[in-house]
Amino acid sequence: DIQMTQSPSSPSASVGDRVTITCRASQSISTYLNWYQLKPGTAPNLLIYAASSLQSGVPSRFSGSGSGTDFTLTISSLQPEDFATYYCQQSYSPPHTFGQGTKLQI
Amino acid sequence: QVQLQESGPGLMKPSETLSLTCTVSGGSVSSGGYYWSWIRQPPRKGLEWIGYIYSTGSTNYNPSLKSRVTISLDTSKNQFSLKLSSVSAADTAVYYCARYRTRAVEAFDIWGQGTMVTVSS
Numbered sequence: 001d002i003q004m005t006q007s008p009s010s011p012s013a014s015v016g017d018r019v020t021i022t023c024r025a026s027q028s029i030s031t032y033l034n035w036y037q038l039k040p041g042t043a044p045n046l047l048i049y050a051a052s053s054l055q056s057g058v059p060s061r062f063s064g065s066g067s068g069t070d071f072t073l074t075i076s077s078l079q080p081e082d083f084a085t086y087y088c089q090q091s092y093s094p095p096h097t098f099g100q101g102t103k104l105q106i
Numbered sequence: 107q108v109q110l111q112e113s114g115p116g117l118m119k120p121s122e123t124l125s126l127t128c129t130v131s132g133g134s135v136s137s138g139g140y141y142w143s144w145i146r147q148p149p150r151k152g153l154e155w156i157g158y159i160y161s162t163g164s165t166n167y168n169p170s171l172k173s174r175v176t177i178s179l180d181t182s183k184n185q186f187s188l189k190l191s192s193v194s195a196a197d198t199a200v201y202y203c204a205r206y207r208t209r210a211v212e213a214f215d216i217w218g219q220g221t222m223v224t225v226s227s
Contacts, residue, residue: 001169032212034212034213034214036214041219042219043110043202043216043217043218043219043220044202044204044214044217045217046213046214046215046216049211049212049213049215050210050211050212050213055213055215087152087153089153089213089214091212091213094155094166094168095155095168095169095170096155096206097155098152098153098154098155099152100152101152101153
């Protein structure tokens with residue numbers, strides 16, 4: 001299985017901050033990397049697919065980059081509704097695997 | 107737009123078989139280009155992909171659960187289902203159904219809200 005490692009795990013941040021979350025794959029996955037946002041009691045939300053493509057309806061303050069084994073999710077100016085947990089996921093080959101999550105908290 | 111909704115028992119006993127159903131609205135499970143998926147999240151842990159099924163009935167399961175998992179499709183009801191046999195406390199989790207979109211996206215683009223399943227004697 002391809003292992004996905006995220007960092008940091010639970011950073012503190014403030015409204016207006018620029019936040020970067022990193023994800024590393026245990027082998028090259030080209031750009032088969034997606035990012036999701038999870039909030040308790042709500043359906044998870046796809047933010048970024050194929051490493052850098054913004055999903056329809058997602059605010060432009062979210063962006064993704066990377067290829068091979070190293071990827072980043074950037075939130076350019078943190079908004080109150082962005083305090084959530086973020087997961088990366090590889091779609092290079094099944095079993096589809098996720099990172100351990102990054103919980104953004106105030 | 108397409109929406110997914112999970113349903114099933116909230117509480118189970120060890121050794122029982124978990125059965126969950128996902129009802130799809132605003133779209134068809136018979137449509138090509140999508141895999142209908144199950145994903146779970148145990149308390150205080152990360153997400154785990156369980157498996158998925160294509161409109162043709164072809165399935166792919168996580169090897170870690172393969173011996174206990176069956177995913178099936180009911181096109182007449184526009185639903186797909188998960189069966190997980192011989193459950194234990196380790197299977198306590200929020201279970202999500204999700205649509206995996208192929209054709210240039212290759213991601214879980216639509217999810218249900220999730221349903222909590224607790225296994226306890």
